[in-house]
Amino acid sequence: MTDERLEQLLETALAPEISDAEIRMKRKARNGKMNKMMKTGLALAACLAVLAAVGFGKGYFKEKDNSVSVEAMEDKNTEEKDGRVNTVNLTEETSEEKTIKSFTLTAFSAKMDENVEVPLIMDNRQEWVIGGDEEQNTIHYAINTFFKCEGEDIESIKYSVEGGFFEIEELPDKSIITDAQDYTGKLQVTDSCGLVDENGNNISTARFVSEYTLDYNAQQNDTTFFAVHGEKEGEQWWSDVLFYADMDANEAAEKKAEIYTELLRDMEITCTVYYKDGTTASATIVGYGKAVTFEEAGIPLEENGEVLRRNGIPVTPNDKMAMIVFRLK
Amino acid sequence: MNHQEFEQFVTESGKDILRFCRMTAMDREAGNELYQDTMLKLLEKKNKLDNRENVKSYALSVSVMLWKSKRKKYSVRKRIAPVSSLEDAIERGEQFESESCGSLETAVIKEQEAELIRAVVAKLPDKYRIPIYMRYSADMKTDEIADCLHIPLNTVKTRMRKAKQLLKKELEVMGYDR
Numbered sequence: 001m002t003d004e005r006l007e008q009l010l011e012t013a014l015a016p017e018i019s020d021a022e023i024r025m026k027r028k029a030r031n032g033k034m035n036k037m038m039k040t041g042l043a044l045a046a047c048l049a050v051l052a053a054v055g056f057g058k059g060y061f062k063e064k065d066n067s068v069s070v071e072a073m074e075d076k077n078t079e080e081k082d083g084r085v086n087t088v089n090l091t092e093e094t095s096e097e098k099t100i101k102s103f104t105l106t107a108f109s110a111k112m113d114e115n116v117e118v119p120l121i122m123d124n125r126q127e128w129v130i131g132g133d134e135e136q137n138t139i140h141y142a143i144n145t146f147f148k149c150e151g152e153d154i155e156s157i158k159y160s161v162e163g164g165f166f167e168i169e170e171l172p173d174k175s176i177i178t179d180a181q182d183y184t185g186k187l188q189v190t191d192s193c194g195l196v197d198e199n200g201n202n203i204s205t206a207r208f209v210s211e212y213t214l215d216y217n218a219q220q221n222d223t224t225f226f227a228v229h230g231e232k233e234g235e236q237w238w239s240d241v242l243f244y245a246d247m248d249a250n251e252a253a254e255k256k257a258e259i260y261t262e263l264l265r266d267m268e269i270t271c272t273v274y275y276k277d278g279t280t281a282s283a284t285i286v287g288y289g290k291a292v293t294f295e296e297a298g299i300p301l302e303e304n305g306e307v308l309r310r311n312g313i314p315v316t317p318n319d320k321m322a323m324i325v326f327r328l329k
Numbered sequence: 330m331n332h333q334e335f336e337q338f339v340t341e342s343g344k345d346i347l348r349f350c351r352m353t354a355m356d357r358e359a360g361n362e363l364y365q366d367t368m369l370k371l372l373e374k375k376n377k378l379d380n381r382e383n384v385k386s387y388a389l390s391v392s393v394m395l396w397k398s399k400r401k402k403y404s405v406r407k408r409i410a411p412v413s414s415l416e417d418a419i420e421r422g423e424q425f426e427s428e429s430c431g432s433l434e435t436a437v438i439k440e441q442e443a444e445l446i447r448a449v450v451a452k453l454p455d456k457y458r459i460p461i462y463m464r465y466s467a468d469m470k471t472d473e474i475a476d477c478l479h480i481p482l483n484t485v486k487t488r489m490r491k492a493k494q495l496l497k498k499e500l501e502v503m504g505y506d507r
Binding site: 001003006009010011012013014015016018020022023024025303306309310 | 339340343344346347348352361364365368369372439442443444445446447450461462465466468476479481482483493496497500501505
């Protein structure tokens with residue numbers, strides 16, 4: 001098929017005639033107080049995250065200073081870095097003796113600590129999605145998580161979450177989950193879009209769990225992705241800020257960060273490592289919102305001749321953006 | 330933007346936006362609803378809109394945002410090209426008096442072809458599908474799409490190119506213009 005022929009087909013098929021009557025507005029504008037929250041796009045989470053199946057194993061987030069990249073990077077093969085810098089020291093008593101064990105927990109390849117915030121998302125990134133529900137007045141979020149443990153003599157790792165649930169998308173014949181507990185909490189579990197191949201065909205199965213266990217030696221593969229979901233009743237102004245934000249972008253960033261913090265307030269992920277000698281150690285991960293300047297986030301404002309813009313306006317180093325950060329509690 | 334300017338905007342760009350909404354929602358009724366929601370949102374903000382700026386581009390951004398956040402509401406129903414025979418069409422009393430088509434049979438074939446193309450496009454991942462709709466349904470230029478989606482121009486070009494490759498492949502597999 002020639003390019004011209006395809007062009008002709010698309011022009012004909014995708015631009016059907018529309019009458020003048022069809023574009024008339026049928027509803028009147030609501031006033032601000034009548035605004036309701038947006039409808040949940042829970043499925044969107046997995047969709048956005050996974051539609052870009054290119055994301056697997058590519059380590060979107062680099063270490064500090066350049067931990068978030070502009071979307072221009074999306075189609076490139078960014079190399080995953082080894083984020084291990086220090087170790088988190090955790091103690092565990094056994095009946096026989098007191099041993100000190102340590103492991104390193106990384107998120108998006110960046111090492112986590114009580115004092116180190118690992119930026120997880122930025123606006124318009126595909127690792128994160130948020131939606132609302134007009135009827136239930138709730139805001140739902142889904143964040144792709146790429147946690148990894150490193151340490152000696154670890155046999156397996158269990159992740160559990162309070163205030164939310166995990167979604168696991170995987171290929172049935174390539175599962176790395178050794179054990180999991182189905183989520184039975186009060187939050188609504190909605191179908192995800194799953195993993196799609198380049199032709200848009202669904203190829204994965206979704207599991208919604210409150211905890212899952214992995215072998216230390218098989219913590220990740222290219223066809224498994226994890227996301228944490230949560231939901232919170234929103235305030236009426238949230239939807240305008242989150243979904244429409246026609247206010248000043250810097251002001252919106254501050255407000256978004258505030259909302260992110262509120263959304264994640266009750267969410268805690270506990271990572272428990274099981275050592276070969278039968279002992280365990282654990283660490284708790286929390287997330288919250290933060291407004292930072294593009295300079296602080298280390299985001300290049302120009303790349304390959306492309307100027308980074310927001311709402312059509314070139315971004316300056318002091319412009320702010322809202323991020324979600326993770327750190328150890 | 331005052332009310333008159335807004336009306337003018339609807340007249341000039343409404344069809345492109347409605348077409349985009351219907352394609353994106355992959356369902357006529359859901360698309361109509363998305364269009365109404367989009368225009369309603371714009372109407373609420375009309376005093377802040379500057380008609381010297383690209384309001385159509387902003388409107389499509391709002392549509393995309395609404396669709397993403399309301400995806401459940403606009404339920405993504407994958408369209409399957411209908412198998413509609415000429416006899417069925419006649420039985421339903423459909424009129425095909427298109428000057429360009431010339432005959433009833435040609436018109437039905439053309440519509441079936443369009444449905445098939447739309448179904449194939451609908452199967453594309455969102456990152457390819459949305460720019461295609463912006464280009465062909467909403468008549469946007471590449472730089473306007475980049476602005477609208479807040480992504481670099483080259484990314485739009487890459488996605489369009491990839492989308493067309495996928496479409497060609499799919500259509501050729503179906504025996505189309507091989």
